[in-house]
Ligand SMILES: O=C(O)CCC(=O)C(=O)O
C-alpha cells in the first residue's frame with residue numbers, strides 16, 4: 117500500500133511475513149543476535165540508548181550513528197532469510213542492517229531522519245517489524261507537527277519502505293507507550309556507500 121504523503125515515497129506491506137513465520141523469526145533473532153545497549157553522548161552528556169541494538173552487514177562495513185561508530189557483525193542465517201525476502205520487492209541489494217530491540221513500551225526511538233552521509237543522497241530503507249505492534253510517527257520537517265504529520269501502525273510481519281526524498285523532508289519516531297505491551301524487533305536494511 118502506498119502512503120500518499122507530500123515530498124515522500126513510502127510503502128507498507130502489512131503481511132510481508134505471515135504471523136507464525138514472523139514470530140519464529142522474532143524468537144530466533146531474540147536468541148541469536150548479540151544485543152547491546154549502547155551509550156550516546158549528547159551535548160557532552162552520556163546516556164543509554166533507550167533500546168537494544170545490533171549492526172550487521174558485509175565485511176568491513178562501518179557506520180557512525182549519534183556519535184557511536186559500529187563495525188558490522190556478520191550476517192546470520194535469519195538475517196539473510198529476511199534480507200533475501202525483501203530484496204526482490206525493493207529491487208535493491210542491501211549491504212547492512214541496523215536492528216533494534218524494544219524490550220517494552222518504554223523503549224523508543226526519538227525523532228530523526230535516516231540521513232547519515234554514508235547512506236548517500238536518497239536512501240532506500242527497508243524496515244521489517246516483528247513482535248508487538250508499535251506506532252510509527254512521521255512529521256514533515258518544514259511544517260509544525262500538527263499541520264503535517266502521519267501515523268502508521270507497524271504490525272508483526274510488516275515491511276515498510278522509505279525511498280526518494282523521504283529522509284530529506286520527514287522525521288520519524290517510535291514513541292514510548294504506557295500500554296503494557298510485549299517486545300518488538302525492527303530491522304532497517306540499508307545501503308552504505310563506501
Ligand atoms: O523501529 C522502527 O520502526 C524504526 C527504527 C528506526 O527508525 C531506525 O532504526 O532508524
Ligand SMILES: [Mn+2]
Nearest residue numbers: 228229230288
Ligand atoms: Mn530511522
